[in-house]
Amino acid sequence: MKTKETLVFVYGTLQKEEGNHHVMGHAKYLHDAVTVDDFHLLHSMNPIYGKGFPIAIDSNGEDAVFTAELMTKIKGEVYSINQKDLANVRRLEGYPNWYDEKEITVCTSKGVYVKAIIYVQTPEKIHDGQELYFNLDGDFSDSWNIKTIIN
Numbered sequence: 517m518k519t520k521e522t523l524v525f526v527y528g529t530l531q532k533e534e535g536n537h538h539v540m541g542h543a544k545y546l547h548d549a550v551t552v553d554d555f556h557l558l559h560s561m562n563p564i565y566g567k568g569f570p571i572a573i574d575s576n577g578e579d580a581v582f583t584a585e586l587m588t589k590i591k592g593e594v595y596s597i598n599q600k601d602l603a604n605v606r607r608l609e610g611y612p613n614w615y616d617e618k619e620i621t622v623c624t625s626k627g628v629y630v631k632a633i634i635y636v637q638t639p640e641k642i643h644d645g646q647e648l649y650f651n652l653d654g655d656f657s658d659s660w661n662i663k664t665i666i667n
């Protein structure tokens with residue numbers, strides 16, 4: 517009996533060669549991909565001091581801090597994952613209390629558009645007075661194109 521598989525788009529520490537990739541278990545890597553829609557991509561800490569982890573913010577770009585010019589397409593990887601391994605990913609992501617799941621469209625490196633789950637937060641979950649490190653090119657592995665803003 518075949519188990520149900522879900523497509524997941526990962527853009528941070530769950531990617532291959534990143535620290536939490538082992539949580540993906542038996543997930544099957546399909547392709548590199550990029551989001552069709554723009555998001556805000558934050559680093560959890562100043563990348564000068566360490567990589568931290570990324571936070572995709574699901575926003576319309578009309579917030580005073582989360583403006584449209586700070587939005588970007590996010591680069592990542594698409595995996596097919598079984599329900600047991602997806603449960604482990606959800607635990608790591610703190611779903612549903614920390615991150616939310618959202619179905620989005622991504623364009624794979626083969627030029628194919630697929631629907632996949634992404635883990636996102638809303639601007640309301642980001643605390644006031646916090647330094648925010650916006651990644652402007654959508655690539656978590658590139659920590660140099662950053663703009664710092666105090667929320």
